[in-house]
Amino acid sequence: MEGSQPETDASTAPPLAALAITSREHTDVTTRDVVFDLRDVDLYYGATLAVSGLNMLVHKNVITAMIGPSGCGKSTVVRTLNRMNDSIPGFRVSGQVLYHDHDVYAGGVDPVEVRRRIGMVFQRPNPFPKSIYDNIAWAPRLLGQKHNLDERVEKALRGAALWDEVKDRLKGSALGLSGGQQQRLCIARAIAIEPDVLLLDEPCSALDPIATALVEELMQDLKKDYTLVIVTHNMQQAARVAERTAFFSLDVSGGKRTGVLVEYDDTEKLFTRPSDKRTEDYVTGRFG
Amino acid sequence: MSTLGADPLMDPKRPLSATGNLRRRRRTDRLMRGVATAAAILAVAILAIVIVTVTGKGASQLSLSFLFKDPAVGLDAVGGGIANAIVGTALIVALATVMAAPIGVLIAIYLTEFSTPRTARPIRLVLDLLNGMPSIVIGVFAYGLLIEGGQQAGWAGSFALAIIMVPLIARATGEMLTLVPRELREASHALGISRWRTIVGIVLPSSLGGILTGLVLAVARSAGETAPLLFTTSIFSNSTTVNIFGTALPNIPLIIFSDSESAFPADHARAWGAAVVLMAFILIGNLGARAMLARQRGKFQSQ
C-alpha cells in the first residue's frame, strides 16, 4: 500500500478506513421485518432454569442458525417458538415470545393455530406410514384446504426438490424412500400447509453427506418464501447456510447449568471477527 | 511387551486350546444348558399331552352333524350335536366383545395419550386388579347385579365376560399405542393438527392391526371361561336359540360341564368333542393373533 500522499493535487486519496467494503455486496438483513421478538425469556423445566435471559430478533426470509455445545438449550429454544414444549410436564416460559407482535404464550392463544403457521422439521425423518401422496395431502385435507390437492402436493414436492424423484410413485409407501428423501418429504409435508416459518431441529444429523448437501442447498431456495430457523450442532453447517447465527453456551456459575445466548450476529462476522471470547473459543475448537 | 508377568497361560501367542479351569467351566455350562432345555421341553410336552389327549378322546365325535345339530331331545335322549352351544357361545362372546371393546380401547387411549403419571398409576392398578379377579367372583357379581330374583339370561353372561375382557383389551391396545413412535405424533402436532385428530388419523390406524390382535386374544380367552357363565346362563334348553336378552343361552363350557356329569357315556363322548372344538378355537385364535402381531411390529421400520 502506498504510504506517501501525492503532493500537489487537490484530489487527494481518501483515508484508508473509508475504502472498506463499499461496492462488495453485503445486504443488511436486520432491516427486514421482524418475525420473532424474544424479550427477557427464561425457560424452565420444573424448578430448573434451562435457558436464561434470552433476547433475540429473528427476521423475515432469513436463515437464522443456533449453534453451541450440547445441552445449552438450543432445541429447547426453538421448540418454544411453536409451543412444541407444551407436552413436556413442568415446562414454563417467563418473558415474552412475540410472533408478529403476538405473544405466543398469552392466554387465549390456540397452540394448534400457532403450529399451523410455524412448522417444524425434526432430527430424524418421521414420515407417516402412508403413501407419499397421503403424507403430504393429509394435513391440508384436515385443515380444510381440500380443493386442488394434486397441485398442492406437486407444489410441495417441487419446493422440497423431491418431485422428479417420486412423481411416478406417489402412491408408494413413504417408508420405502431413502433417509435423505424421507427428510425432504418431511420438508414437503411441512410446506404443504403454507406456513410462515419453518423450524428445523438438526435436520441433517441423520443424513449422509450428499443428502445433507441437498438439504442445505434446498434451504437457500426455501428462504425466499419462508423464514427459517435451524438448530445445528455442526457449526460449519451454520457457516455455510445461515445469514445470522446465534451462539449459545452454558453458564455454570452458581453450581447450576443454564443456557445463555452469548453472541448473535451476521454469520460472517461471527466466524471471522467474533466479539466474545467464548464465541472465538468455540468456533476455533478451543473448547467444546 | 506383556506386563502380565510370567504366567505362561496368559501368553497371547500360545496356541488356542483350552486352558485353566476351562474344562470344569465347560461342564457347568453344558449342565445348565441341559437343565434349561429340559424345562422348555417339559412345557412343550405338557401342551402336547393336553392336545393329544383331548383330541384323542374327542376327535371321533367330530362330524358335520356334530357341529350343526342340536342335542337329542326326549326322555331317553343321549348324544346328538352341539350346534346350540356353538351358536350360544358365539352370541354371548359377540355381545361381550361389543360391550368391552370400546371401553377397553378408550381406556387405553386415555392412558397413553392424555393421562399424567399421577392419574395413570391408579388406573393401571385397577386394571391389574380386575385382571386378576377370580372369574367366579365376577360371575357371582353378575348374578347378584343382574339376575338375583329373576331369570337367567345370556346377556348377563356377556356382561360378566366383558368385565374379564376389558383389562385384556385395554392392556393390548395400550401396548400397541405405545409402539407408535412419539415422533409420528410430534410430526402431526407440528403440522397444526389437534391431538384428537392425530389419534384418530395417525395413531389408531397405525395400531389397528395390533388392536384387532388384542381383541382376538381377549375373545379367545373369554370363550373358554366357565365360572361367569355358571351363574348367569347355565340353565338352558337343548335347542338353538338366539334370544340372548330373554333367556339363558346354551354355551360350550357348560355343555362340557353338564355332559361330563351325565350318566350316559354318549354324553361323555359329546363332552370330549365339545372340548376339542373349544381347544381348536383357542389354538387357532392364539396362533392367528401372534402372526398378525408379528406383521404389526415390523410396520414402523423403514424397509
Add this chain to the structure above:
Amino acid sequence: MSSSARDDVVAPSEQDLRPHFHQELAELERQALGAIEIVIEQFDRTLDALAHQEISLARIVIADDDRVDGRYLEVHQGILSLLARQTPVAGDLRLVAALLHMIMHVERMGDQCVNIAKLIPLSGHEPPIQDDVLALLGRMGALARTAVVQCKKAFQERDLPLAIDLIRQDGEINKLNREIFNAALAAGEDAEAREWGTYMVLAARAIERIADNAVDIGEQVAFVVTGLFQEFSDSYRPAIRTGMQA
C-alpha cells in the same frame, strides 16, 4: 441411521451439490480478474503519460490507485469470508490461496504505476528528453502490457503453457531494462539531462517490476493447476513443462 432401499436417483458425479458456494467463488475470481483490468487501464494511462511527459495524466493515475486498492480490500474480505464460511478444500482451496497471492501482485502493479507517475512531474516542465530512451521505454512498456494481459488470460483459462511463456517475455523485458540503463548513462554532461535519465531508469525498473508481478501471477496459475508451487526462473526444470496434470 436410516436404511435405504433406494439410492437417491441423481448420480453424485452429475450434480453440483454446492452451487451457491461455487457461484460465490466464481464471482470472487471475476472480481480479482477485474482488478487486473483496472491495472491495465492504469498502466496504459501511465505509459501515455510517460511517452508524452504529461503531468496531468500522471495525477489521474495517482488518484485512481484508490480503485485498485479498493478492489484489493474487497477481494481480500471476500476470501476471508469464503474461508470462514465455506471451508473450501482441494482445487477450491488452491484457487482461494492463488487469488490471495494474485490480488496482492495486482496491487503491487498498481503501486508501480503510481511510482512511475510520480517520476514524471519531478523532471519538471519541458524536460530534456532523450528520444532513444523514450522509444525503449515505449517498447518495454508495450511488452509489459502484453505480459499483464497474458497473465490474466492464463489465470482465467488455467492455461499453464501460456503462463510459462511469461518467462520468455520477462527475459526480453529485462534485456530492454539493461539497454535503457546503458542509454541513460550515455546522457552526456548536462546535469538536467542526467537527472532526467536517472528518473527514466527508475521508471524502467518499475516497468520491470510490473512484469515480474505478471510472472508471479503465472506461478499461481501453475499452483492452481498442478498443486505445486515452484518459482519460474530462466532455468526452470523441464518437469514443470511436462507431466503435470491439468
